[in-house]
Amino acid sequence: MNYLPQLQLLFKKYGKKKHPLDYANTYQLVVMVVLSAQTTDALVNKLAPELFKQFPSMKHLAAAHPEKLFPFIKSVRGFRKKADWLVRIAQALGDNKKIPLTQKELTELPGIGRKSANVIIREAGGVPQGIIVDLHVLRVVPRLGITAEITPEKMEKALMELIPRKYWNAAGMSFSHLGRELCRPTGPYCAECVMNSVCVYCKDNKLV
Numbered sequence: 001m002n003y004l005p006q007l008q009l010l011f012k013k014y015g016k017k018k019h020p021l022d023y024a025n026t027y028q029l030v031v032m033v034v035l036s037a038q039t040t041d042a043l044v045n046k047l048a049p050e051l052f053k054q055f056p057s058m059k060h061l062a063a064a065h066p067e068k069l070f071p072f073i074k075s076v077r078g079f080r081k082k083a084d085w086l087v088r089i090a091q092a093l094g095d096n097k098k099i100p101l102t103q104k105e106l107t108e109l110p111g112i113g114r115k116s117a118n119v120i121i122r123e124a125g126g127v128p129q130g131i132i133v134d135l136h137v138l139r140v141v142p143r144l145g146i147t148a149e150i151t152p153e154k155m156e157k158a159l160m161e162l163i164p165r166k167y168w169n170a171a172g173m174s175f176s177h178l179g180r181e182l183c184r185p186t187g188p189y190c191a192e193c194v195m196n197s198v199c200v201y202c203k204d205n206k207l208v
């Protein structure tokens with residue numbers, strides 16, 4: 001099935017919508033993306049203002065001992081490891097202006113994998129080099145029936161083959177926003193979904 005016409009409607013709806021992390025600049029974005037792994041965006045948004053009061057830039061973070069971050073981020077899963085990663089990232093980059101926007105350079109930094117790099121590139125307006133596959137995308141895409149791949153790496157590769165590059169920055173966050181808003185783990189709200197005419201899960205379960 002050709003999903004593209006329907007996907008274009010989805011990308012129109014969500015493609016430019018900002019990531020739920022409430023960052024003010026690319027430095028804050030990088031820090032919050034690292035903190036948000038296996039943690040809710042809401043928790044990271046809540047603790048971020050105090051953290052950034054104390055560490056307002058890469059330079060401040062680079063000069064810190066990881067333990068100095070603990071009081072601000074101790075509610076985050078894996079906070080010791082993440083504090084260490086953040087200081088090492090700041091020491092490697094040295095300055096807010098030196099944050100790279102390529103998959104290769106970002107994934108060479110500790111604590112940043114493909115998904116995080118895709119989020120940073122997309123939010124910072126960089127040239128897309130992949131498609132964000134987060135937990136929401138992992139749920140939504142198989143429901144739609146676009147690909148049978150279920151691991152992040154293989155799903156991203158399949159999506160990159162199916163979706164033209166010009167849509168890559170829009171695609172991942174569109175699936176993710178759809179998953180956050182309507183395609184919830186239980187009781188997806190298919191009647192309100194722009195994808196319901198092509199969605200396999202919706203059709204098989206007679207949800208519309």
Ligand code: SF4
Pocket residue numbers: 140143144182183184188189190191193194195196197199200201202207
């Ligand atoms: S139609 Fe329903 S199951 Fe399919 S993607 Fe939309 S909300 Fe999810």
